[in-house]
Amino acid sequence: MSLLDVRNLRKSYGALKVTDDLNLSVDEGELHAIIGPNGAGKSTLIAQLSGQAGSDGGSVRFDGTDMMGMPMHKRVRAGMSRSFQITSILPGFTALENVAVAAQAGQGSSFRFLAPVADEAALNDAALAALARVGIDDRAFVKAGSLSHGEKRQLELAIALATRPRLLLLDEPLAGTSGAEADRLVEVMRSLKSELTLVLIEHDMDAVFSLADRISVLVYGRIIATGSPDQIRSDPKVRAAYLGEETEDA
Numbered sequence: 408m409s410l411l412d413v414r415n416l417r418k419s420y421g422a423l424k425v426t427d428d429l430n431l432s433v434d435e436g437e438l439h440a441i442i443g444p445n446g447a448g449k450s451t452l453i454a455q456l457s458g459q460a461g462s463d464g465g466s467v468r469f470d471g472t473d474m475m476g477m478p479m480h481k482r483v484r485a486g487m488s489r490s491f492q493i494t495s496i497l498p499g500f501t502a503l504e505n506v507a508v509a510a511q512a513g514q515g516s517s518f519r520f521l522a523p524v525a526d527e528a529a530l531n532d533a534a535l536a537a538l539a540r541v542g543i544d545d546r547a548f549v550k551a552g553s554l555s556h557g558e559k560r561q562l563e564l565a566i567a568l569a570t571r572p573r574l575l576l577l578d579e580p581l582a583g584t585s586g587a588e589a590d591r592l593v594e595v596m597r598s599l600k601s602e603l604t605l606v607l608i609e610h611d612m613d614a615v616f617s618l619a620d621r622i623s624v625l626v627y628g629r630i631i632a633t634g635s636p637d638q639i640r641s642d643p644k645v646r647a648a649y650l651g652e653e654t655e656d657a
């Protein structure tokens with residue numbers, strides 16, 4: 408059974424159908440990338456799946472449970488998290504504090520202001536483990552605002568991991584990175600593959616084709632093809648709609 412099952416999902420902005428009767432199935436344990444031209448609706452889809460944006464119709468089932476109408480924090484507690492954007496990082500707080508807040512939310516105790524000190528130690532341990540997982544535990548006590556762009560991207564991943572997701576939704580985790588920073592993030596994602604299910608939106612095609620178990624191609628709010636990297640690379644529909652466009656740009 409698939410871990411995430413999306414059927415006939417819809418969303419319009421005025422007359423624009425951004426998500427148009429979209430069907431998507433993500434298997435437990437796979438890294439499923441979603442690619443598509445600019446404006447195809449990829450970010451909107453992640454926002455709908457995470458509960459950040461509402462949907463006009465259709466169904467989203469996670470591990471067999473209906474998620475439609477469920478707010479974001481409940482989806483996170485159910486095991487479905489999205490990576491947070493750099494803009495949601497608190498620059499005046501340390502990397503550790505940023506992650507600890509997320510770890511606390513993941514434990515369902517975000518409003519327990521009087522939590523005992525023992526809990527705080529456990530939260531710090533969990534936060535430190537998440538920072539180690541993405542390779543920036545040596546930056547735990549540095550203010551998030553002082554981290555490099557790549558380290559901030561790693562911190563976003565740590566924040567999402569601290570909520571202990573079974574399914575992690577990543578919206579362009581490599582954006583704004585290059586060279587060694589991008590390579591490091593790709594290796595972190597590769598290492599996460601053995602532990603959780605990932606849905607990845609990414610413009611970096613080298614990263615997508617090297618990481619993905621399966622790729623779905625989104626064009627005008629619809630998935631036009633799903634398959635292995637090799638199947639997608641050789642699919643004429645995909646070449647015409649998307650990869651061909653890239654070739655022309657190059």
Ligand SMILES: Nc1ncnc2c1ncn2[C@@H]1O[C@H](COP(=O)(O)OP(=O)(O)OP(=O)(O)O)[C@@H](O)[C@H]1O
Pocket residue numbers: 420423425443444445446447448449450451452
């Ligand atoms: N809040 C909004 N109000 C109106 N239109 C929107 C809104 N958000 C997105 N859109 C429109 O929906 C379409 C899909 O946008 P979306 O950002 O989901 O695409 P995308 O595939 O992620 O694009 P990109 O690859 O450029 O990030 C675009 O035409 C965009 O202008």
